[in-house]
Amino acid sequence: MLKGLPFQVKKMIFSLVPTFADKNTASISRRIGCGIFIATWMYFAGCDLSGAQKSNLMPNWWSLRPIAAQAVPEADEELYHPIDRFLSKERHARGLEAVGPADKLTLLRRVYLDLIGLPPSPAEQQAFLENTSADAFEQIVDQLLDSEQHAVRYARHWLDVLRYADTDSRMTAAPGIHLWRDWVINALNEDLPYDDFVQIQLTGRRASERTRMSATGYRSEREPRPGDMFALGFLARGGGKGENAENLAINAVDTISSAFMGMTVACAKCHDHMFDPVSEIDYYSMKALFDPLVLRKVTLADAATLMEAGKVRAETEKARAPLEKKRTDLLAPYKQRLYNERVAMLPADVRAVILKSEKERSVEEQKIADDYFPILRIDGGKINAILPDEIQKQSRRLEKELDEVNESLRSEPQIPVFYTVETDPVREQEKSYILTSADPSRPELKNEVKAGWPFFDGDVDFREGRIEAFADWLTAPENPLFARVAVNRMWQWHFGWGLHKQSSDFGRQAGLPSHPALLDWLALEFVKSGYSMKYMHRLMVTSDAYRMKSNITPAFAASQKIDPNNIFLWHFRLQRLGAEPIWDTIHLAAGSLDLNIGGRSFTPDSDDSSQRRGAYITRGFATNRDVTPQFLQTFDVDDGRVPCPIRTQTVTAPQSLFLMNSPEVESASARLASRVRKETANDLKQAIELTYRLTIARPPSSREQNLALDCLEGDAERLNHLAWLIFNLDEFIYVR
Secondary structure, three states, X not given: OOOOOOHHHHHHHHHHOOOXXXXXXXXXXXXXXXXXXXXXXXXXXXXXXXOOOHHHHHHXXXXXXXXXXXXXXXXXXXXXXXXXXXXXXXXXXXXXXXXXXXXXXXXXXHHHHHHOOOOOOHHHHHHHHHOOOOOHHHHHHHHHHHOHHHHHHHHXXXXXXXXXXXXOOXXXXXXXXXXXXHHHXXXXXXXXXXXXXXXXXXXXXOHHHOOOOOOOOOOXXXXXXOXXXXXXXXXXXXXXXXXXXXXHHXXXXXXXXXXXXXXXXXXXXXXXXXXXXXXXXXXXXXXHHHOOEEEEEEEOOOHHHHHHHHXXXXXXXXXXXXXXXXXXXXXXXXXXXXXXXXXHXXXXXXXXXXXXXXXXXXXXXHHHHHHHHHHHOOOHHHHHOOOOHHHHHHHHHHHHHHHHHHHHHHHOOXXXXXXXXXXXXXXXXXOEEOOOOOOOOOOOOOOEEOOOOOOOOOOOOOOOOHHHHHHHHHOOXXXXXXXXXXXXXXXXXXXXXXXXXXXXXOOHHHOOOOOXXXXXXXXXXXXXXXXXXXXXXXXXXXXXXXXXXXXXXXXXXXXXXXOOOOOOOOOOOOEEOOHHHHHHHHHHHOOOOEOOOOOOOEOOOXXXXXOEOHHHEOOEOOOOOOOOOHHHHHOOOOOOOOOOOOOOOOOOHHHHHHHHHOHHHHHHHHHHHHHHHHHHXXXXXXXXXXXXXXXXXXXXXXXXXXXXXXXXXXXXXXXHHHHHHHHOOHXXXXXX
16 A cells, blocks of 8 residues: 555654554554545655755744844934834835824723723823823833733733643643742733743743753752742643653643744654754654653642641541441442342343453453443442332431531641642653654654754753753743744734734744844844843833824725735724723723732632632633633633634624623623712713723713713613613724
8 A cells, every 4th residue: 555655755654543552444544545645745745754954944044043133224204212113114115104193092091901901090091181291101101010910911911822721631730720820920020031931930940040051951959939839830731640641741842832932843743844944853852851741749738737637637537437337338238239130131241241350351351341330330329219218217317427527627728739840860861752653652762862952053961951951042042033932922912913923933834024123123122121021011012103093094095005904003903802801891890800919710600709800710621511611712712722822803793792691791780880870979971971981991972971861861770771881882892
C-alpha cells in the first residue's frame, strides 16, 4: 500500500496511524488512507516535510529579525504624540483623512470601560466636564491605572491568553487555582515588570532572586517571595496525573509559545511545521524542557489548623467505623442473595467469568466482568425492597446515627490546597524522545532529543536548571518576539485590532503587520520602560488615535472607501463590551456590585456572592456537564480549554434574550429604579437623567427626556421599565 512513496511521506503517514493496540483494522485503514492522501498532497505540492530548510527560513521572516530602532516620523501638522506621527504618515500616504476627536463623555466612558471595565459615575462624569485643564484626560488615565480595578480588568485579558479555568475535565489543578488568578491581579496592580511577570509564572522566582545563569544553568536556593508560588498555577493548570502526566509538558509548550512568542507549534507534534521554521525535533526539544515537571499538592494551613482538622477527623472516624461495620454486617446476607439471583440470570459463559476471582481472569474476561459490573451492583434503593421490616428499621436507625456522626465533620476546619509544580529528580535524569505515534508509552527510542527551543543561538546549557535558563533566554531584550508580541497584544486590547492581526501567531500564515515601524518602536519603548505594562497602556490611550470618534459622517466617505476595515486607524473602532463589563455595569448601575478583590470564583445563581465582578465568575470545562455559566457562553467567553488570544464578537438572538428576559436583568432593573427614586426623591426629570448617566454615562437628549416622560406617565414606579429599556439599547453594550 505504501510502496513507492517517498520516505518523508511514509514518515508522516506513520505519525498519523493509531497504536497497534487498536484492534479496529477498518479504522486503521481509514487513517492510513487519509494519511497517504494528505501527506502525498503536501509532498508533491512542494511542502517541506523534513525541516531541512529551517536555517534558511529563520532570518528572513519579519518577526524573527532583531527589533530595529525606528525614528519617530516628522509630521506636517502639530502632532505631539509619537504614535500619531507614525499613523499620520501612513494615512497621508494613502490619502486617508482622520475623523476628529470624540466628545468628552464618549471618551470618558470609553477609557473607563477599557481600563477598569466599569463606567464612570455621574459625579466622575461631571468632574471631567468641568475640568478644563489641558491634561484633564491624562489625569483620568493616571487615576484609572492606579486603581486596583484596572488590575482586575486586565487580569481577565491575560488569563484568557494563559487559558485560565477554575475547573477542567481532569480536576487536577482546580483546587486553589483562583490563587493563581489573584496572583495575576496583584502582579498587574503593582505593575510588575512584564519580564518578571513571565519569569515568575515559569519558575516561581523573580530573576533578581536567582544567581545569573551560568553555562550549567545553576540556580540559587534562595526562597522566593511569599505568594509567588501561586504564579506556578500557570504550569499546574495544564497538568495531569498518571497516564496524563505528559499533558503538563505539552500544554506548557503550546501555551508559552503562543502567549509569549506568538508561535503556533502544536502541529509539529506529529510532523515538521508546514510554513514556519519549527521541526518535529524542535517541538520535542521544547517539550523536554518541561518533561521533569510534576504536580505537587500544597496544603495552605498552619500547624495548629492541621492538627485541629486531624483531631476532628480522627474522632469522627473512630465513631463512624463501628456503625459502618454494623450496617454492613446487617445487610450483607441480603445483598449476597440479591447478587446471586442476578448472577444466576446471566448466560452460562458470562456467569462462569463472573464467578472467577480477579486473579484467575484473563484480560478479555476482566473486560467482560467490568461490562457487567453496573448490572450486578447492588445500591441502597434496590436492597431496601427485599429487607424484612425489622431489618429495615435497624438499617434506618444506623443510617440516622451515621448522619449524626458525619454532621460533626462540618465543624472540621477547611484546609485550602493549591497545586503547584516541581522538578522530579528521576524524570530530570530520563532522556526525552520524539513520540512518533503520539503515544507516550511508545517513544521512538532511536530519536533522542536535547532540551532546547527553536531559534536559540547561544551557550546556555538547558539540561540543568533548564526552565530557569529558558526563562532568561525567553525574556531577554535580544529575543525579537518577546516584546513585539506583548505590545501588539496590548494594542489589540485598546483598539480592538492588533498592529499584527493575529496576536498569537507571528508566523508566515498570519502575514505581515500593518504598521511594522510603529510595532518595533513600541517594542523598544516597552524594553526601555523596564517592561512596565502601565507605561504602555498610558502611552497608547493618550494618543489622538485612541481619542477619535467612532461614528463616520458622509464627509469621510472617501476614507471609508479606501480603508473600509480601518486598518490605518482613521477613526476609532466600534467595540462590543465583553461579558464581564456587561455584568459589572448592570450590577454597578443597580448599586449592588461587590468590588472586593480576590477570593474564590462563584456561579451567578449562588446566593452569597452573585454580585461580585464578572472576572470572578466560574469558568472551565468538563466532559459530563457545563461548567462555564450560560451567561458567559452567550457573550462569547472561552472556557479555558485552550489559549484565547481574542474573543469572538458575535451578535446573536440569545444575547438579546438575556438582556430582555433574564431574571438577572429584571432584578437589576428593579434595584436601579429603586435607587433612582431614592436619590432623586421621585423627581421624574432628575430620575430619567440619573438613569441614563448610571447606565450609558451620558445625560438624555431633549427628545429622549420627553419620550421617557411620556412612557412614565407621571408614575415613578414605572422607572424599572425605563431601566430595562436602556439595558437593551445597543449603546449599552457597545463602546463608541
